Amino acid sequence: MQKSYNRSKANLGKQLERLIDMTHHQYRNKGVADIRKVPTPVQITSNNRGKVTGYTQTGEWVDYVGAHNGKTIVFDAKETKLKSFPLENLQPHQYELLKSWREQGAAAFLIVQFTKLHEEIYLLPFKILQEYWEDAEKGGRKSIPHSAFIERCDLIKSEGGVTLHYLKNIRRCLV
Template sequence: MAISVANRGMAFEHLIEYTNRCYRIKGIAHIEKVPTPWKVIRRGNRIISAFPEKKGMVDFIGIAHGRMIAFDAKSTRERTRFPLDNIEDHQMAFLKSWRDQGAITFFLVEFVNQHEVYLLRFSDAEKWWGQSKQGGRKSIPYEWFAEHCDLVKSSRGITIDYLKCLEK
């Protein structure tokens, strides 16, 4: 069964939502999924179409230990690289704005085929993003993630304990 581009990261997002519930229950953090507003087109009582209304935020925002957190979840089936076109301009702008105000900002990147999740700090994403916009690489090699990013693991009874990576 083919997975649409729109739904390819849904299982990953659900796993993050479960992780966030665990954080809340344990008193570690309060992080919420940002709902996407949808414009619904109706003909009478029938819905004939629906599409996202606007862009401008990321997938998750919240607070942990008195610090605001904002991040986006990305999933790729690529084995050797993470395509930077998976990140949209408005996501980079939002995360930069929050970072500039003192928030912790990052991406969680799932490599589906490797069964791995990495925490890509915004400062690193910003470097790769900027280079790609100036004609550089259009993707980040998987090996770079393995060498420079924190591999998100299960710990403290939490399936993907990404906040543990931020405690270093």
């Protein structure tokens, strides 16, 4: 199925993605971790003398996968301009992938940036995401309030020469 291109969403998450990519470069240079961005799949529709046309497909993966201290890491990066994180920002297949990998012992989580409200970036462990997701499926709240991030999640900051030093809090994603 062809997906239309929405210019208003074209750069959504690009700033956060750049910060995470810089962080991963720093982690690799320090020998701390090797975490890579999963490319968005592209469906090529034609190739006429070097002129390629196509469209991006809905990915079946999350944004990032890698390893740190012998543990697999899998996560997605999300942004919200709201005072809460809408669960609809995470696709069901992304949730299921995080759940499956978490059940196999991986550190699974989201990195969520609140862009307008506070410019804060949090690490949301899968366990907390799962609580809200399952409650929403039962007719409960369809978003995670900012206050829950403040109370239950780790704020990610620059530290030790690393742009977004989220790995220092990764142990919370393994319990």
